[in-house]
Amino acid sequence: MATASLYGLAYSPWTERARWALDFHGVRYRYHEHVPMLGEPLLRWHAKPAKGVAATVPLFVDGRGGRWMDSMAIIEHADTLGARPLITDLSATRALAAKIDKVLHGVRGRVTSRIVADPEALRESATAAVPAWMAGLASPVAALGARFIAMKHNVSLDQARESTAALRALLTELAPTVDTDAPHTRESLTAGDILLATLLQTVEPVVAAHIALGPALRRAWSERELADEFAGLVAWRDAVYRAAR
Numbered sequence: 492m493a494t495a496s497l498y499g500l501a502y503s504p505w506t507e508r509a510r511w512a513l514d515f516h517g518v519r520y521r522y523h524e525h526v527p528m529l530g531e532p533l534l535r536w537h538a539k540p541a542k543g544v545a546a547t548v549p550l551f552v553d554g555r556g557g558r559w560m561d562s563m564a565i566i567e568h569a570d571t572l573g574a575r576p577l578i579t580d581l582s583a584t585r586a587l588a589a590k591i592d593k594v595l596h597g598v599r600g601r602v603t604s605r606i607v608a609d610p611e612a613l614r615e616s617a618t619a620a621v622p623a624w625m626a627g628l629a630s631p632v633a634a635l636g637a638r639f640i641a642m643k644h645n646v647s648l649d650q651a652r653e654s655t656a657a658l659r660a661l662l663t664e665l666a667p668t669v670d671t672d673a674p675h676t677r678e679s680l681t682a683g684d685i686l687l688a689t690l691l692q693t694v695e696p697v698v699a700a701h702i703a704l705g706p707a708l709r710r711a712w713s714e715r716e717l718a719d720e721f722a723g724l725v726a727w728r729d730a731v732y733r734a735a736r
């Protein structure tokens with residue numbers, strides 16, 4: 492039987508949303524952690540993007556010639572494989588994903604610049620790719636990898652302030668749409684919940700049991716001020732993870 496594969500970056504909200512939808516539907520696949528920069532040729536080989544198009548993760552390959560190189564496309568595809576769809580209103584969900592993606596692109600600049608500036612965070616990034624004893628040696632490669640990501644995705648490393656303002660504006664808009672008191676179950680989970688829950692990774696990372704991050708990387712992903720301001724949403728996210736991930 493053909494084996495499906497998912498290529499991703501475990502800490503990335505884009506990967507986590509695709510993975511969550513596939514897991515929710517019980518899709519069987521082999522997960523492969525992508526290594527930025529060094530893994531680029533392999534990723535392009537698997538993704539086979541059109542000329543001039545960047546290969547990105549998550550990438551889902553079904554082993555029978557089917558290829559989905561976008562997190563929302565993977566969620567939509569996963570919905571065709573399971574019993575109860577996560578997407579109830581396709582155009583509304585796509586619009587929400589587009590809105591969140593715009594903010595996530597800015598936040599990527601903030602997170603990447605913090606990682607590049609923090610030797611400990613670089614060391615932790617390197618540990619994810621090589622054995623721990625090599626992490627010190629691999630840190631410069633991790634720094635190159637982080638800069639490579641910034642260049643490839645055209646992000647500026649000093650857009651931290653604007654990205655936080657955009658994130659605050661988006662959370663302010665989305666907070667009233669979430670019933671934080673409603674009971675959370677697998678049965679009530681929607682794609683919208685997954686999109687918002689994974690966005691909150693950029694405010695306060697979820698517990699390590701779901702996404703493992705060392706303390707320095709956790710700091711790079713966190714936005715203390717927003718975590719206090721949107722504590723209700725963060726608590727909602729934790730409850731959704733407990734109930735449905």
Ligand SMILES: N[C@@H](CCC(=O)N[C@@H](CS)C(=O)NCC(=O)O)C(=O)O
Nearest residue numbers: 503505527528547548549561562563
């Ligand atoms: N629209 C895409 C965006 C994915 C994206 O930007 N992925 C980044 C995550 S940082 C990536 O592939 N980075 C690794 C690399 O470029 O090597 C999606 O929703 O899947």
